[in-house]
Amino acid sequence: MSTLAFFLTQSVNALSQAALLFFLGVGLTLIFGIMRIVNFAHGALYMLGAFIGYSLVRWTGSFWLALVLAPILVALLGTAFELVILRRLYRRDAHAFLMVTFGLALVVTEAVRLIWGPDALQVPPPRLFSGVVFLLGEPFPTYRLFLAGAGAVMAIAIWQLLERTRLGLLIRATSQNAEMVHALGIDVGLVRSAVFGIGCGLAALGGVLAAPLVTASHAMAATVIIDAFVIVIIGGMGSFLGSLIGALLIAFVQVFGNYYLPDFALAFMYLVMLLVLVVRPGGLLGKEA
Amino acid sequence: MRWSSLLGLAVVAVLIAAPLGLPAFAMTLLTELVILGLFAMSLDLMVGYTRLVSFGHVAAYGLGAYACGYLLLNTSLPLPFAVLLAAVMTGTVAIGVGWVCTLATGVSFSMLTLAFAQLLYAIAFKWTSVTGGSDGLAGIPRRAGPMGLTVLTTKTGFYYFALAALVGSYLLCRQLVASPFGAVLRGIRENETKTLTLGYNTRLYKIAVVAISYALGGLAGALYAPFAGFANTELLFWLLSGQVLIMVIVGGSGTLIGPILGAAFFLLLEHQLSSYTEAWALFFGLVFIGFILFAPQGIWGLLTAWFKRDWMRLEKGRRHGT
Amino acid sequence: MAHSDERPSSPPLIELTGLTRRYGALVAVDNVNMQVAGGETRAIIGPNGAGKTTLFHLITGMVRPTAGRVRFAGEDITGQAAYSICQRGLSRTFQLTSLFPEMTARENVRLAAQARNRRRWLPFGGASVFKEAQGAGDAALELLGLTAVAERAAGLLSHGDQRLLEVAMAMAQQPMVLLLDEPTQGLSVEETAQLSRPWPGSWKGRALRRCWSSTTWRWCSD
Numbered sequence: 001m002s003t004l005a006f007f008l009t010q011s012v013n014a015l016s017q018a019a020l021l022f023f024l025g026v027g028l029t030l031i032f033g034i035m036r037i038v039n040f041a042h043g044a045l046y047m048l049g050a051f052i053g054y055s056l057v058r059w060t061g062s063f064w065l066a067l068v069l070a071p072i073l074v075a076l077l078g079t080a081f082e083l084v085i086l087r088r089l090y091r092r093d094a095h096a097f098l099m100v101t102f103g104l105a106l107v108v109t110e111a112v113r114l115i116w117g118p119d120a121l122q123v124p125p126p127r128l129f130s131g132v133v134f135l136l137g138e139p140f141p142t143y144r145l146f147l148a149g150a151g152a153v154m155a156i157a158i159w160q161l162l163e164r165t166r167l168g169l170l171i172r173a174t175s176q177n178a179e180m181v182h183a184l185g186i187d188v189g190l191v192r193s194a195v196f197g198i199g200c201g202l203a204a205l206g207g208v209l210a211a212p213l214v215t216a217s218h219a220m221a222a223t224v225i226i227d228a229f230v231i232v233i234i235g236g237m238g239s240f241l242g243s244l245i246g247a248l249l250i251a252f253v254q255v256f257g258n259y260y261l262p263d264f265a266l267a268f269m270y271l272v273m274l275l276v277l278v279v280r281p282g283g284l285l286g287k288e289a
Numbered sequence: 290m291r292w293s294s295l296l297g298l299a300v301v302a303v304l305i306a307a308p309l310g311l312p313a314f315a316m317t318l319l320t321e322l323v324i325l326g327l328f329a330m331s332l333d334l335m336v337g338y339t340r341l342v343s344f345g346h347v348a349a350y351g352l353g354a355y356a357c358g359y360l361l362l363n364t365s366l367p368l369p370f371a372v373l374l375a376a377v378m379t380g381t382v383a384i385g386v387g388w389v390c391t392l393a394t395g396v397s398f399s400m401l402t403l404a405f406a407q408l409l410y411a412i413a414f415k416w417t418s419v420t421g422g423s424d425g426l427a428g429i430p431r432r433a434g435p436m437g438l439t440v441l442t443t444k445t446g447f448y449y450f451a452l453a454a455l456v457g458s459y460l461l462c463r464q465l466v467a468s469p470f471g472a473v474l475r476g477i478r479e480n481e482t483k484t485l486t487l488g489y490n491t492r493l494y495k496i497a498v499v500a501i502s503y504a505l506g507g508l509a510g511a512l513y514a515p516f517a518g519f520a521n522t523e524l525l526f527w528l529l530s531g532q533v534l535i536m537v538i539v540g541g542s543g544t545l546i547g548p549i550l551g552a553a554f555f556l557l558l559e560h561q562l563s564s565y566t567e568a569w570a571l572f573f574g575l576v577f578i579g580f581i582l583f584a585p586q587g588i589w590g591l592l593t594a595w596f597k598r599d600w601m602r603l604e605k606g607r608r609h610g611t
Numbered sequence: 612m613a614h615s616d617e618r619p620s621s622p623p624l625i626e627l628t629g630l631t632r633r634y635g636a637l638v639a640v641d642n643v644n645m646q647v648a649g650g651e652t653r654a655i656i657g658p659n660g661a662g663k664t665t666l667f668h669l670i671t672g673m674v675r676p677t678a679g680r681v682r683f684a685g686e687d688i689t690g691q692a693a694y695s696i697c698q699r700g701l702s703r704t705f706q707l708t709s710l711f712p713e714m715t716a717r718e719n720v721r722l723a724a725q726a727r728n729r730r731r732w733l734p735f736g737g738a739s740v741f742k743e744a745q746g747a748g749d750a751a752l753e754l755l756g757l758t759a760v761a762e763r764a765a766g767l768l769s770h771g772d773q774r775l776l777e778v779a780m781a782m783a784q785q786p787m788v789l790l791l792d793e794p795t796q797g798l799s800v801e802e803t804a805q806l807s808r809p810w811p812g813s814w815k816g817r818a819l820r821r822c823w824s825s826t827t828w829r830w831c832s833d
Binding site: 464 | 671673692693694695697698702703705709710711712713714718721722723725726727728730731732733734735736737740741780784
C-alpha cells in the first residue's frame with residue numbers, strides 16, 4: 001500500500017473513530033456543563049445502547065429503526081433516573097453523585113449481562129453501508145465512511161441546537177448561571193432533566209453506531225468511560241467544541257498509535273490523560289471542575 | 290466506647306471458636322468473608338478516612354494475588370512469607386500509583402485509579418509468561434509454613450492465618466487513625482485546602498495512605514490466591530472494584546468495622562440469593578443506590594446511632610451525606 | 612494602601628519588593644513594596660476588589676507572583692509551596708471562613724497546633740504530640756473567648772464564633788507573623804471588641820506581628 005493511501009485510509013479511519021468518541025464525549029460534557037457532575041454511568045449507557053440496538057435490529061430487521069429507537073429509550077431511562085434519584089442529591093457533595101452514577105453503571109452492566117447473556121454479540125451493519133469503497137486503490141468499509149459522515153452531521157446539528165434554538169440558549173445559560181436562569185422564571189429542574197436525558201441518549205447513539213464495528217460486549221462500560229473522560233478532560237469540561245477537538249485528537253492518537261505500537265494503546269491513553277491533568281487541569285477550552 | 294470494645298472482643302472470640310462447630314463448607318465461606326472483609330477495610334482507609342474515592346481497588350487485590358501466586362508457584366517460599374512479601378510488593382508499587390494519582394484531585398483522582406486498574410487488567414491478559422494470560426495462574430499450592438509447620442495447609446489452619454491477618458490489620462488501622470497521622474487524614478477529608486494552609490504537605494499524606502491501603506488490599510489478594518488455588522483476570526475486573534466500594538459504603542465508611550459488615554452482607558446476598566436468582570449482583574447495586582440516598586452512614590452507622598438512641602444523628606446522616 | 616501605626620523596631624520580617632500579580636489584562640496587585648518589622652501591627656485597607664486577599668495569597672504562597680519577590684525573616688520565599696511557608700512561621704486566616712466543620716472547636720485548634728510539631732506525622736502513639744498541641748490550642752481558644760463552646764462541632768457554631776475560631780487556629784500555631792483577612796467581617800460589636808482587644812505583646816516569648824486587611828475604618832483606629 002502506498003504511503004499516501006495508507007495515510008488516507010487511516011485518517012478516514014480516525015475520523016470514524018472520532019465520530020464515536022464524539023458522541024460519547026459530547027453527552028458527558030453537556031451533562032457536566034449543566035450539572036457539574038461526571039456521569040460515571042456514561043460508559044454503561046453506551047454499552048446499553050449497543051445491546052438494545054442489537055435486539056431492535058433482530059426484531060425489526062431495520063438498523064435505521066434501531067438507530068432512532070435505542071437512543072430514545074436510553075434517553076427516557078436517563079431522564080427517569082435523574083428525576084427519581086439524582087434530584088435528591090443536589091444538596092449533597094460531589095462524591096455522592098459520583099457514587100450514585102457509579103451504582104447506576106453497575107446496575108446497568110449487570111442488567112445487560114442478565115438480559116443478553118455474558119457473550120459479546122454481533123450486530124450486522126445496514127445493507128446500505130455494508131460494502132467497501134475504494135480509496136486510492138485500497139478497500140475501505142463504507143460503514144466507516146458513514147460513521148464519519150454521521151459524526152459531522154451530528155456535530156453540526158448539536159452546534160446549531162446550542163446556538164440557534166431556545167433550548168440551546170437555556171442549556172448554555174444554565175451551565176453558566178443556574179440561579180439566574182431560575183430567577184428569570186425558568187424551571188431549571190426541567191432543563192437539567194432534559195440535558196441529562198439528551199446526554200444519555202447521545203451515549204446510546206454512539207453505542208448503536210459502534211456495535212457493527214466492535215461488537216456489543218461487556219468490557220465496554222469501563223474502557224469507554226475512561227475514553228470519554230479523557231476526551232472531556234482534554235477538551236475541557238463543559239465545552240462542546242472541546243469535546244469535538246478532544247475526540248479528534250484521541251482518535252488520531254489511537255488509530256496511528258495502534259498501528260505503530262499496538263500493545264501500548266491503553267498505557268498511552270493513560271499517559272495522555274495524566275499529562276493533560278497535570279499540565280492543564282481545566283482542559284484546552286473548559287470550565288473548571 | 291466500652292460496649293463496642295466488648296462487642297468486638299465477643300465477635301473475635303466467636304470467630305476463633307467457629308471451626309469447632311461449623312461444617313466444612315461454612316468454614317470456606319467464613320474464610321472468604323475474612324479475606325473480603327480485609328479487602329473492604331483496606332479501602333475504607335482511603336474512602337472513609339481521607340475521602341479518596343478509588344474506583345480501582347482491584348488493582349491492589351489482583352497485584353497481591355498474582356504476586357503471591359507467582360511466588361508460591363515459582364519459589365519455595367513458605368506460605369506466610371509469600372503472602373507477606375506479596376503485600377509488601379503491592380504496597381511498594383502503590384507508592385508509585387499514589388504519586389501519580391495524587392497529581393489530580395476529586396473525580397480526576399478516581400478516574401486515574403480506575404485507569405491504573407484497567408491498565409493492570411490489560412497487562413494481565415497480555416503478559417502471559419508471568420500471569421498466564423486469560424487463564425491465569427492455576428494450581429497455587431497452599432504450602433507448608435516455615436520449620437515444617439503443616440498446619441497452614443489445612444482448612445482450619447489457613448482460616449486462623451487469614452483471621453490473624455484481618456485482626457492484625459484492623460489493629461494497625463485503628464492505631465493509624467488514632468495517631469497524629471490519622472488526625473491529618475481527617476483534616477484532609479473535611480477540608481483539604483485548610484489542612485494545606487495549616488502547614489501540612491497533604492500530598493505526602495495522601496500518597497502514604499494510598500500505599501498502606503493498597504498494601505492491605507494486596508494482603509487480602511495474597512490470601513485469596515492460595516485460598517482459592519488460582520489467580521486470574523477476574524480478580525482485576527472493574528466490577529469487583531465497584532463491589533468492594535459498595536461494601537464500604539453500605540457497611541459504613543470511616544469506621545473500619547463497617548466495611549467488614551458490608552463484606553458479610555455482600556457474601557450473604559451472594560450465597561443466599563444466587564440460588565434463587567441470577568440477579569443478586571443487580572440487587573446489590575440497587576441496595577447501594579438506596580443506601581447512598583437514604584442511609585449514607587451505612588449499616589454500622591445506623592446500628593451505632595440506634596444503640597445510642599441518637600435520633601438526631603440519624604437525621605444528620607441522611608441530610609449531610611457520605 | 613498600607614497604614615502603619617507603630618514604628619518599626621527591628622529588621623523587616625516581611626519584605627515585599629515589586630510584587631505584582633496579573634490575571635491576563637487585569638492587574639490585581641501592582642508593584643507593591645512593603646516592609647513590616649517584628650512586633651509591628653500593620654493594617655491593609657481598601658475597598659472590595661482592591662487586591663488585599665490576592666496580596667495575602669501572594670505572601671503565603673497560594674498564588675505565584677507574576678513579578679517581584681517576597682522575603683520572610685531575611686529569606687526569599689517567592690514561589691514556595693503554601694505549606695512550607697506556613698511552617699516558617701506565617702499563619703493566616705481566610706476571608707471566607709474555612710474550618711473543619713465536623714470536628715469540635717478543640718479538635719480544630721489542636722490540628723492547627725499539631726502542624727508546628729516536628730512529629731506531626733507519627734503513624735502510631737502520639738500522646739505527647741496531642742497533649743502539646745491541645746495545650747496550645749486550648750490557650751488560643753481561651754484568648755479568643757471560645758472556651759465555652761470548645762466541645763461544639765465547628766460547623767454548628769455561630770458565624771461570629773466561627774470567625775473567632777479561625778483566628779484561634781492561626782494563633783494556636785504560635786506564628787511569627789499572623790495574617791488576618793477581613794477578620795471582623797460579619798462579627799457583632801461585642802465580637803469585634805473581643806478580637807481587637809490588645810493581645811499579649813509577646814506570645815510565648817516571640818514578638819508577634821499582626822497584619823490584617825479590612826474595609827472598616829472604625830475598627831482599625833481602635
